Amino acid sequence: MARIAFILLCHKDPEAIISQAERLTAAGDYMSIHFDARAKTEHFRQIRAALKDNPNVTFAKKRIKCGWGEWSLVQASLNAVQSALEAFPRATHFYMLSGDCMAIKSAQYSHDFLDDNDRDFIESFDFFESDWIKTGMKEDRLIYRHYFNERTQPKRYYWAYNLQKKLGMERDVPHDIQVQIGSQWWCLRRRTIEWIVDFTKKRKDVMRFFRTTWIPDETFFQTLVRHLVPEEEIESRTLTFLMFSDYGMPVTFYNDHFDLLVSQDFLFARKISPEARELKARLGALYAAEGVSFKISNEGRSLFKFLSGRGRIGRRFGMRFWESESTLGRERELLIVICKKWHVAKRLLEQIRRATNIPAIEYLFNEESTPLPDLGGIQKTIPKRHRHRRALMRMLFDYFATDRLIICLDPGALDLLQDFCGDRSTTRLLEVDVDFTDDYLVGHAMRIGLAGEQTPQETLQRLLPTIRHDLSFEADRIRDANFDNHTRIRESGKLEENIDAVARFLAISEDKAQEIVGIDYLYSD
Incomplete structure (x- = not known):
């Protein structure tokens, strides 16, 4: 021994x-x-x-x-x-x-x-x-x-x-x-x-x-x-x-x-x-x-980083001069779907693709695996996409030969929202307000490394209110920013209100909007 x-x-x-x-x-x-x-x-x-x-x-x-x-x-x-x-x-x-x-x-x-x-x-x-x-x-x-x-x-x-x-x-x-x-x-x-x-x-x-x-x-x-x-x-x-x-x-x-x-x-x-x-x-x-x-469970370091970082949230990257002095194009329109449940946003984008001819790209600033065309290497990694965000978006507009483009962003990406909304182009936001059950929050904690299969139940119960508050805080920051052209649909909202919000966001008829948000599995986990 x-x-x-x-x-x-x-x-x-x-x-x-x-x-x-x-x-x-x-x-x-x-x-x-x-x-x-x-x-x-x-x-x-x-x-x-x-x-x-x-x-x-x-x-x-x-x-x-x-x-x-x-x-x-x-x-x-x-x-x-x-x-x-x-x-x-x-x-x-x-x-x-x-x-x-x-x-x-x-x-x-x-x-x-x-x-x-x-x-x-x-x-x-x-x-x-x-x-x-x-x-x-x-x-x-x-x-x-x-x-x-x-x-x-x-x-x-x-x-x-x-x-x-x-x-x-x-x-x-x-x-x-x-x-x-x-x-x-x-x-x-x-x-x-x-x-x-x-x-x-x-x-x-x-x-x-x-x-x-x-x-x-x-x-x-x-x-x-x-x-x-x-x-x-x-x-x-x-x-x-x-x-x-x-x-x-x-x-x-x-x-x-x-x-x-x-x-x-x-x-x-x-x-x-x-x-x-x-x-x-x-x-x-x-x-x-x-x-x-x-x-x-071994989630100690990621859990500490998450909890200690709540009070020091700021902009991750400073503005580069070549970004602040550039623009997506005065005549262009960037449509951003904001949602914490990525699978819900992806489902919504699939419905938009079927109902309109607007090119739509999923979480390109959050997921490395998001399908993107070859743009000379600028699209290869998440840090590169963040660093050259406006150049990347201009190249995507040019690649699809369009003046209207839809992307998805996580609510935590406030710096990107501030950057794009500050551009001379037109930016429209559609916030998807979803409900979070305790089971979903536990799964979310495991996906981002705050918990594991063996994390004690007592630890999870103490952690869940902090995670729920964190998600609410992200949404509050977006609303406190008072962005122009900001619309919202709610999982718990009335269908008629959601149809109206999507119609205004996409500038389409209410019938088309109903095709998009009327599916009964849109918010399913």
Whole structure:
């Protein structure tokens, strides 16, 4: 059976560290602690005194002062790893943790998971080819030597960095090493850890290289594992669930996140708020429990993005000068059907095609697969269509040799509506107001990744009002915009009113309009 040696790097909150060590070792696992040498000495003494009689706890033999982005974090990890290797010969796996992490599965589940998956879990993506680094320094992390800490000694850091650039003091990556990058929260098998420790003793050139790279805790273990372990034995992901805000800061979890956390396909989560005492108590009891069945829905990141984004809705793309200065054509008329239920809008468009000769295109700004003619590549991807929206529409008018064209848009595309309605051409809107049952909202949540087949019913019930409000908010934004030529049909409205709205929207007779909206299956789900 798997037995885990947890490698804990920490620098504060001694009570939480003691509780974490006692909780994890009570299940038969081990812990090796490195307590930052910069931290308070009395806190370290408190931890040592509380855990001195626990045979499943050891400490790094040498404590060092750690700094964000420095080699010191890697060295602290290696010191704790070495102590764990010597103290716990029965440990099968080594799992990197911080003081802010907590288990979100039972010990029984974690052990069974590792027994069933004989591989190393560590994010490792090609440093140069991947887009893992979103902003800031990339190649310069490696090719220049970083002797100072950017956060604590910014003047010295940038002086040394800029001097090397000025003098052309670039260096090469060791020739047989392909640098990888990924999260520092890994879980590695004992054999892999032994190979890494042995490598550090033999390859002094590689060690010298990494000691002066910037943020090596995101590259050192990730690179060595790829160098030493067969690819088929590596799963490039972390077993620790963590998320980042729009500002690049780790998301903190609180008491009401219990259901979300335990349904994710991870063994631990980071960061748990120090104030989330109820959450910590529930997760602590869960780790010691036996026979617990977990329903994995794994929608945490998409759900967080959806919920946190409600208050920051704005225009996705700024107006480009070549778009704002262009026009679809003063004599042209763009007809837009707006509907959240895409299948209803597509049904409506099919009826319009049968009753009129107006070219109609479905959700071209929402669905990549929407059939479009070859327009020289501008139509190939959704981002391109958005970026060159007016040029695309002009080319479609020209392709169909028409001055009237119908498209469908999702109600969330307010920026597109504002753009087209601000054009010198004539734009007419037909909003299709549909009803949303709870079953439909659940299906919608699953389609967009906010829920899965295993999402707990309690989570769904808490989520549905937010989704319903979100859909209402989209409709309210459109109506608050006070667009000209805006008509609406309603699923719950009278047939006569809907016929009149469609007749005005398409400029056709009421008899033709009745052919379009009179079908009894128009709104069927």
